[in-house]
Amino acid sequence: MLKVFKYTLLDLTRNRFVLGYALLMLAIAQGLFLLEDDPMKALLSLVQVVMALVPLIALVFTVVYMYDIQEFTQLLAVQPIARRAILGGQLLALAGALLLAQAVGLGIPLLVHAPTASALMLSISGSALVLVFAGLGALIALRQREKARGVGVALTIWLLFVLVYDALLLWGMFALSDYPIEPFIVPLAGLNPIDLARIMVMLEVDLAAMMGYSGAIYKNFFGSGPGMAVAALILLLWVAIPAWRSFVMFRKKDL
Amino acid sequence: MHDTTGPMSSLPEPRIRFSGVSKRYGALWALRGVDCTFHKGEVVMLIGPNASGKTTLIKCLLGLVHPTEGRITIDDVVIDATRPAPPPGYRATIGYMPQISQFPASLRIGDLFDMMADVRGLTAAELDDGLITDLGLHKQLDKRLSTLSGGTRQKVSAVLACRTRPSVLVMDEPTAGLDPISSTRVLAEADRVRAAGGTVLVTSHLMEEVETLADRVAYLEDGTLRFMLPMHEILAITGTDRLAKALPVMLERERMNENVVA
Numbered sequence: 001m002l003k004v005f006k007y008t009l010l011d012l013t014r015n016r017f018v019l020g021y022a023l024l025m026l027a028i029a030q031g032l033f034l035l036e037d038d039p040m041k042a043l044l045s046l047v048q049v050v051m052a053l054v055p056l057i058a059l060v061f062t063v064v065y066m067y068d069i070q071e072f073t074q075l076l077a078v079q080p081i082a083r084r085a086i087l088g089g090q091l092l093a094l095a096g097a098l099l100l101a102q103a104v105g106l107g108i109p110l111l112v113h114a115p116t117a118s119a120l121m122l123s124i125s126g127s128a129l130v131l132v133f134a135g136l137g138a139l140i141a142l143r144q145r146e147k148a149r150g151v152g153v154a155l156t157i158w159l160l161f162v163l164v165y166d167a168l169l170l171w172g173m174f175a176l177s178d179y180p181i182e183p184f185i186v187p188l189a190g191l192n193p194i195d196l197a198r199i200m201v202m203l204e205v206d207l208a209a210m211m212g213y214s215g216a217i218y219k220n221f222f223g224s225g226p227g228m229a230v231a232a233l234i235l236l237l238w239v240a241i242p243a244w245r246s247f248v249m250f251r252k253k254d255l
Numbered sequence: 256m257h258d259t260t261g262p263m264s265s266l267p268e269p270r271i272r273f274s275g276v277s278k279r280y281g282a283l284w285a286l287r288g289v290d291c292t293f294h295k296g297e298v299v300m301l302i303g304p305n306a307s308g309k310t311t312l313i314k315c316l317l318g319l320v321h322p323t324e325g326r327i328t329i330d331d332v333v334i335d336a337t338r339p340a341p342p343p344g345y346r347a348t349i350g351y352m353p354q355i356s357q358f359p360a361s362l363r364i365g366d367l368f369d370m371m372a373d374v375r376g377l378t379a380a381e382l383d384d385g386l387i388t389d390l391g392l393h394k395q396l397d398k399r400l401s402t403l404s405g406g407t408r409q410k411v412s413a414v415l416a417c418r419t420r421p422s423v424l425v426m427d428e429p430t431a432g433l434d435p436i437s438s439t440r441v442l443a444e445a446d447r448v449r450a451a452g453g454t455v456l457v458t459s460h461l462m463e464e465v466e467t468l469a470d471r472v473a474y475l476e477d478g479t480l481r482f483m484l485p486m487h488e489i490l491a492i493t494g495t496d497r498l499a500k501a502l503p504v505m506l507e508r509e510r511m512n513e514n515v516v517a
Binding site: 003004007008010011014015068069070071072074075076077078079080081082083251252254255 | 280314317318319320321340342343344345346347349351353355356357358359360361362366370371373374375415
C-alpha cells in the first residue's frame with residue numbers, strides 16, 4: 001500500500017489541477033483578508049467559500065482522477081498486491097494531495113492573517129470535508145461505469161448537500177412550525193456533512209445564530225462542547241462509511 | 256470441450272486449467288462454460304471475432320474479472336466464484352500486456368519502470384532490460400507518459416509485461432499499433448518464455464502472426480470455445496496450408512460434428 005501511495009502521490013503533486021486548486025484557494029483567502037479590514041469578517045466570508053468550494057473540488061476531482069487512472073489501476077491489480085492495498089494507497093494519496101493543496105492555499109493565509117482558534121477550526125473542518133467528499137467521490141467512481149455519469153452524480157450530490165438539503169429543512173420547518181419538531185431537526189441537520197463542518201466552525205466562532213438555520217438550532221440544542229463532539233463523531237462516520245463501502249465494492253469489482 | 260494434448264512425444268505438463276468457466280455481465284454471457292488446459296512450454300494463440308470473450312478469459316485468469324461459474328487453477332491456486340480473490344502472490348509469476356494501456360500522466364517512462372519493479376519488490380539484477388534497449392526505449396526514459404504515441408505506449412506495456420521474467424506471459428493483441436520490427440521483437444519474448452518452460456497466451460487478429468507463433472490455436476466465439484487444437488493438426492485436418500483458409504473449414508466441420516477432437 002505504501003508503494004501505491006508513494007507513486008500516486010508523486011503523480012498527484014505534479015497534477016495541474018491540484019496545483020491550480022492550491023493557487024485558487026490562496027488567491028481567494030489572500031484576497032478576502034486584504035479586502036476586509038476586520039480579519040474576523042474576512043474569516044466568516046472564507047467559511048462560506050470553504051463550505052461550498054472544498055466539497056465541490058474534492059468530490060469532482062476524486063471522481064475524475066479515479067476514472068483517469070482506471071487502466072493504471074488495472075495494471076496494478078495484475079501485480080502480486082492485494083486490491084485493498086491498491087485502493088488504500090490511492091485514497092490516501094488523493095486525500096494527502098488535496099490536504100496538502102489546502103494547507104498551502106488555506107492554511108498559510110489563515111496562519112498569516114488570523115492565527116486564532118476559529119481559523120484552526122476552519123482548517124480542521126475543511127480538512128474533514130476533503131476526506132468526506134474524496135471518499136464519496138471514490139465510491140461514485142467505483143459504482144458508475146461511465147465518467148460522464150459519475151461526474152453528473154457527483155455534481156448532484158454536491159448540490160444536494162450544499163443547497164437543496166438546507167432549503168428542504170428550512171421549508172419543512174416553516175410548514176410544520178405548529179408542531180414541536182425541533183428535536184427531529186437537529187439529527188436531520190447532522191446528516192449533512194457540510195452543515196456539520198459549518199456547525200463546528202460556528203460553535204467555535206460563537207456566531208452560530210448568524211450563520212444559518214441549522215447552526216442556530218445546533219447551538220441552542222447542544223451548547224458548545226457536546227455539540228462539537230457529536231458533530232465531529234458524525235463527520236468521522238461520514239469519512240469512514242463511504243471509504244469502507246468503496247473497499248467492499250473494489251474487492252469484488254470487475255476491472 | 257475440445258481440449259487436446261500436444262503432439263510432443265513427452266507428455267505436456269498442465270499449468271493452467273479452466274473448468275466450466277462462465278462469466279456474465281448483466282444479461283450478457285461473455286464466457287459460457289469454457290474448459291481448457293494450458294501447458295508448460297507452449298504458446299497458445301487465442302483467436303475469435305470481436306467480443307467473443309478472449310479478453311474476458313484472460314482477465315479471469317489474472318483476477319481482474321471474477322468468474323460467475325466454474326473454476327480456474329493455476330499451479331496450486333484456485334479461483335472460483337466463492338474465492339474471487341485468492342492471495343495475490345500467484346500473480347508474481349505472470350506478465351500481462353493489456354490491449355489498451357494508460358499510465359499516470361505526469362510520470363516519466365523511467366519512473367514507471369522503477370515503480371512497477373518496486374511494487375513487485377524486484378531488484379535491478381532480477382529484471383531483464385533487454386527489451387527496453389531493443390525497442391529503443393532506453394533513449395526515451397525521460398519522456399512523460401502523457402506525451403507517448405500509441406506505439407510507444409504499446410512498447411512500454413510490453414516491457415512491463417516481460418521485464419519481470421514471467422513464467423506465464425499473457426498478451427492481449429500485443430502487436431496492434433507496433434511497427435513490424437518492434438512486433439517481431441515483442442513476439443520473440445513469447446518464444447523465450449516458451450523455451451524456458453513457461454506458458455504463453457496471446458490473442459491476435461493477424462493470421463500470419465498466429466501461424467508463426469502458435470503451438471496450439473484456441474478459437475472462441477460468443478463466449479464458447481469452439482476448438483483448441485495444435486496448429487499443424489488444424490492444417491492437416493483441413494488439408495490447407497494457411498490458417499486463414501483453414502479457419503472456415505474448421506468452423507464448418509465443427510458445426511457438423513460436435514466432437515472434433517484430434
